[in-house]
Amino acid sequence: MVKDIEIRSSPHLKRKMTVDRIMRSVVLALMPISAFAVWQFGLSALLLLVTTTGVAVLTEWFFARQSGQGNTIGDWSAVITGLLLGLTLPPGFPLWMAAVAAFVAIALGKALFGGLGYNVMNPALVGRAFVQAAFPVAITTWTPAFAPGRFVELIPSTLTLPFMQPVPVADWVAGLNLDGWTGATPLAMQKFQHLEAPLTDAFTGLIAGSAGETSALLILLCGLWLAWRRMLDWRIPVSVLAGAALTALPFWLLDPHLYPSPGFVLCSGGLMLAAWFMASDMVASPVTAKGAILYGLFIGVLTVVIRLFGGLPEGVMYAILLGNAVGPLISSWTQPRVYGSK
Amino acid sequence: MADVLNLFQRPKTFGHGIHPVEHKELTAGQPIRRLPFAPELIIPLSQHKGRPAIPVVKVGQEVVRGEPIAQADGFVSVPMHAPATGVIRAIGLAPTAEGPKTPAIFLKVYHAASQQVLYGLDCEPERMNAKNLIHAVQDAGLVGLGGGAFPSHVKMKPPGRRIIETLVVNGCECEPYLTCDHRIMLEHTDALMRGIRIALRATRAERAIIGIEDNKPDALAHLRARLPAHLPITVEAVKTKYPQGAEKMLIKSLLGLEIPPGGLTADVGVAVYNVGTLAQMGDLLPKGRGLIERVVTVSGPLVERPGNFMVPIGTPLRFLLKQVGLHGAIGQVILGGPMMGMSVASLDVPVTKPVSGVLVMEREESSQKDLRVYPCIKCGECLNACPMSLNPSLLGELALVRDYATMAGQHHLDHCFECGCCAYVCPSNIPLTQYFRIAKSINRDRKG
Numbered sequence: 001m002v003k004d005i006e007i008r009s010s011p012h013l014k015r016k017m018t019v020d021r022i023m024r025s026v027v028l029a030l031m032p033i034s035a036f037a038v039w040q041f042g043l044s045a046l047l048l049l050v051t052t053t054g055v056a057v058l059t060e061w062f063f064a065r066q067s068g069q070g071n072t073i074g075d076w077s078a079v080i081t082g083l084l085l086g087l088t089l090p091p092g093f094p095l096w097m098a099a100v101a102a103f104v105a106i107a108l109g110k111a112l113f114g115g116l117g118y119n120v121m122n123p124a125l126v127g128r129a130f131v132q133a134a135f136p137v138a139i140t141t142w143t144p145a146f147a148p149g150r151f152v153e154l155i156p157s158t159l160t161l162p163f164m165q166p167v168p169v170a171d172w173v174a175g176l177n178l179d180g181w182t183g184a185t186p187l188a189m190q191k192f193q194h195l196e197a198p199l200t201d202a203f204t205g206l207i208a209g210s211a212g213e214t215s216a217l218l219i220l221l222c223g224l225w226l227a228w229r230r231m232l233d234w235r236i237p238v239s240v241l242a243g244a245a246l247t248a249l250p251f252w253l254l255d256p257h258l259y260p261s262p263g264f265v266l267c268s269g270g271l272m273l274a275a276w277f278m279a280s281d282m283v284a285s286p287v288t289a290k291g292a293i294l295y296g297l298f299i300g301v302l303t304v305v306i307r308l309f310g311g312l313p314e315g316v317m318y319a320i321l322l323g324n325a326v327g328p329l330i331s332s333w334t335q336p337r338v339y340g341s342k
Numbered sequence: 343m344a345d346v347l348n349l350f351q352r353p354k355t356f357g358h359g360i361h362p363v364e365h366k367e368l369t370a371g372q373p374i375r376r377l378p379f380a381p382e383l384i385i386p387l388s389q390h391k392g393r394p395a396i397p398v399v400k401v402g403q404e405v406v407r408g409e410p411i412a413q414a415d416g417f418v419s420v421p422m423h424a425p426a427t428g429v430i431r432a433i434g435l436a437p438t439a440e441g442p443k444t445p446a447i448f449l450k451v452y453h454a455a456s457q458q459v460l461y462g463l464d465c466e467p468e469r470m471n472a473k474n475l476i477h478a479v480q481d482a483g484l485v486g487l488g489g490g491a492f493p494s495h496v497k498m499k500p501p502g503r504r505i506i507e508t509l510v511v512n513g514c515e516c517e518p519y520l521t522c523d524h525r526i527m528l529e530h531t532d533a534l535m536r537g538i539r540i541a542l543r544a545t546r547a548e549r550a551i552i553g554i555e556d557n558k559p560d561a562l563a564h565l566r567a568r569l570p571a572h573l574p575i576t577v578e579a580v581k582t583k584y585p586q587g588a589e590k591m592l593i594k595s596l597l598g599l600e601i602p603p604g605g606l607t608a609d610v611g612v613a614v615y616n617v618g619t620l621a622q623m624g625d626l627l628p629k630g631r632g633l634i635e636r637v638v639t640v641s642g643p644l645v646e647r648p649g650n651f652m653v654p655i656g657t658p659l660r661f662l663l664k665q666v667g668l669h670g671a672i673g674q675v676i677l678g679g680p681m682m683g684m685s686v687a688s689l690d691v692p693v694t695k696p697v698s699g700v701l702v703m704e705r706e707e708s709s710q711k712d713l714r715v716y717p718c719i720k721c722g723e724c725l726n727a728c729p730m731s732l733n734p735s736l737l738g739e740l741a742l743v744r745d746y747a748t749m750a751g752q753h754h755l756d757h758c759f760e761c762g763c764c765a766y767v768c769p770s771n772i773p774l775t776q777y778f779r780i781a782k783s784i785n786r787d788r789k790g
Binding site: 006011012013014015019020022075114115116118233282285287289292335338340 | 360362363518590594600601602603605672673674675676680681682683684685686687688689701703705706714716717718719720721722725726729730731732733735736754757760761762763765766767769770771773775776779
């Protein structure tokens with residue numbers, strides 16, 4: 001009746017939830033955001049996302065092979081890094097620079113530390129921080145949303161030759177004859193000219209900005225879906241957003257003309273995407289429940305401090321990278337109270 | 343009206359834990375049935391925590407069903423009784439679920455041996471004092487039938503100055519597949535109440551609380567309706583959540599108390615007894631008999647006729663599985679539940695006193711599980727699952743670098759009771775519980 005009987009050590013049951021399933025779901029959740037970016041910014045955004053994702057996956061494949069880990073593409077984490085990176089870049093960002101960003105994200109942000117599970121910081125943000133320092137002009141060159149002909153022609157800077165500076169897009173934008181286009185994002189306009197874009201536009205995303213950061217509403221829906229499926233710790237985005245809104249509130253009450261409203265703070269820039277999809281990176285965030293809340297608040301507060309008092313209009317990237325850096329410390333502070341101990 | 347009020351009353355529970363698929367519907371509706379005797383029964387001398395029993399029979403001796411065949415060796419030990427009428431064929435080594443072969447009595451059962459128990463002593467538990475009751479419980483060979491196998495009488499007399507105030511009666515049965523305790527509560531209610539009464543008197547406890555998971559509303563209602571009027575016994579619904587039936591968790595749920603690290607339940611004035619143990623106590627003591635059979639759930643995806651059976655102690659698994667029928671290639675045979683049970687290496691292993699279930703599972707390759715192990719992604723699921731509030735993620739990383747001393751010294755490895763929640767939830771398929779088991783055993787070896 002029995003030839004060989006299997007012997008295993010308990011538990012003999014396993015929940016049907018695996019890393020690749022979680023990662024695939026995150027990719028799925030990013031799809032509507034990516035589609036919106038393409039609809040809003042056209043072919044250039046599509047090429048940008050394809051480039052960052054493709055280069056990220058290739059880099060992952062190469063380094064995993066070199067380090068003897070075998071093929072790790074199947075865990076889908078490199079796809080997430082590539083997609084997220086592309087979504088945080090300006091839609092007309094030169095493709096060769098995007099490729100550099102994606103390579104740096106995986107190589108320096110992840111492979112160097114030992115691959116999936118060992119990265120200290122969010123790899124996509126490491127890549128973006130690198131190009132922010134390396135290509136300061138290109139990464140702050142914004143193009144208008146819903147440009148006519150965006151599905152047939154590229155933004156001129158997209159196809160810049162490797163190692164070349166992008167061609168200025170001002171002439172191209174002027175040729176579009178758009179009323180009221182100043183070349184600045186709502187966030188920069190608020191910071192430097194104290195002009196606040198209508199909240200509804202920022203919420204629905206009918207504004208300029210990085211490829212995938214414009215629609216707070218869409219990002220919120222996709223993030224909620226992931227949290228509902230228990231593939232994202234809701235504590236992190238909620239506390240990031242709470243931290244940001246609560247920090248912005250007193251300043252806005254003091255001087256509503258000078259300082260942005262909490263609503264504008266939440267819906268503008270990259271905060272929403274970062275809160276739901278980057279701060280919540282499981283590997284780089286604290287593992288304890290209390291730690292997740294502290295970490296989220298830290299990021300939210302720091303984002304607004306950088307926005308209001310720093311030299312840059314947006315601060316969420318550095319806030320998260322710093323949050324990642326203190327994450328392990330927060331984890332060790334917030335170890336759970338063991339049953340039976342005081 | 344009472345049902346409406348119940349909606350607002352949240353069942354008591356503990357923090358963390360998991361909700362595995364129960365699979366209890368396979369056997370929950372199956373009444374307890376008797377099985378024929380196997381041609382030969384194998385009765386290991388050590389089926390309990392403590393010192394093994396000492397045989398009092400010789401090879402070739404005839405024994406009748408119920409007769410003592412081995413005596414207790416000291417206080418933390420229990421005697422064994424012949425589960426069937428027959429002749430002692432041998433006293434030698436027999437395979438066990440734990441691995442190494444251990445001394446056992448081999449009993450050749452007579453053809454057409456009667457199920458009637460032919461042995462018993464005069465015993466009137468109603469007239470005995472606590473001390474004599476504790477003796478009688480030991481003489482009955484009773485141990486924790488929920489799987490703990492700790493001699494029942496030892497818990498009645500806690501060491502030092504500890505006193506038992508509350509008797510917790512464990513009817514949770516939180517392990518998936520198992521329904522034997524559920525059936526015992528429904529079918530052996532009178533014996534269970536008698537057992538509680540005996541345990542109350544032997545422990546001198548002031549009250550008894552029966553804790554039952556709220557996935558067994560029929561058992562809850564049945565026991566509530568049958569509570570003896572003049573005894574301090576209550577029935578409490580607790581939330582259906584694994585590992586609700588672990589004594590540390592159940593005490594926390596029912597009383598809000600936590601047992602100190604390395605302590606006993608008696609440290610918080612509690613003794614916990616499984617419903618199956620108390621039902622046997624209530625059945626055996628008035629008749630002056632010993633434990634010779636127990637209810638076992640035989641289930642799992644490969645069992646053709648799953649059910650609950652009154653199985654004589656010592657019945658080899660091979661015989662038991664032949665009675666219920668199997669289909670497909672056997673993967674694993676598990677004694678106990680799928681979360682904490684042990685998989686056996688041989689079907690010659692007998693059913694012993696702590697075996698609450700026999701589960702036949704599919705082969706690994708046909709179970710359609712993704713078994714690839716990924717690195718830990720720090721998702722924190724294991725921290726949210728661990729009922730002891732440990733940090734399995736961190737312990738797992740320390741286990742990988744074999745830093746077993748730090749695991750125990752700084753991160754409370756010894757608190758882990760291997761419930762399996764962390765390994766169950768881990769999306770990276772890291773065998774955390776298995777790592778911790780190895781780490782604990784290595785630490786034990788180093789100490790010893």
